Amino acid sequence: MEPIPFALDGYLAGDPIPGDSAGTAAWRLISSPTDHLSEEAVMPCTTSVPDVADTVLTECEPGYLLRVVGHLALPDTADGVLRLHADTVEILWEPPQLDDKAEPSVDTIEKVDTDADRNGAIQALAVALTGLGYQATPDPGASIRIHIGPVTARGMDMDHCHSIDVTPAKAHMLADAVDALTCQLDDQGYAAGTVLDAQTVADLTELFEDIDLIALTRSVLNAARPDQRRAVTQAMDDMFGDLPVPGTDDTEL
Structure with a gap:
């Protein structure tokens, strides 16, 4: 059967290994077209292109995201292995390099x-x-x-x-x-590393605790037009809860 042109994006699984002859290499690629683990596939890859082999062996590490372009070689027997023979390899993404000498967590x-x-x-x-x-x-x-x-x-x-x-x-x-x-x-004000000043929090708490809601209600109603007082009272109740209205009738204010 004729080789099938194929391109595949995937993560390099494990360290690539040199082939049996110079200018060759073999590696495994993990491809995940979706986020479902059941759809992940491990594709064995080989190359006989010296430049590609050198790139994979010297520049790539496990976890690199690669784009491999080449052709699929179907197995000759039922128990054979499907392989992707690479003509080109492109590094799409490299994971950040962490400090291997960092001290492990105590806990x-x-x-x-x-x-x-x-x-x-x-x-x-x-x-x-x-x-x-x-x-x-x-x-x-x-x-x-x-x-x-x-x-x-x-x-x-x-x-x-x-x-x-x-x-x-x-x-x-x-x-x-x-x-x-x-x-x-x-x-x-929730930017990373932002910490509210304790004194500011205390000052704001004291300010709101000192508010006399009855006095506030009286002042607002006194400033409101008589025909608007019922609506103003309802609006303040919606904001602060059911507040006692000073006097037995709004007109007594």
């Missing part, structure tokens, strides 16, 4: 809890992004692929990686939502 339990929180947050984000309207067969020329996953000292944690495809329109919606959330957090 192992705390580290496990932190990892669980991180993985839970990644899962929640993946579900939310998928809910933007992932299409089973998006237009290849108009889709945007988002890759998310945890990065450890050894590279990508492939068990918790997700790839989500969205359309440009959905990407714009996501960008607008992030901008709105950023503005909201800035307005609330």
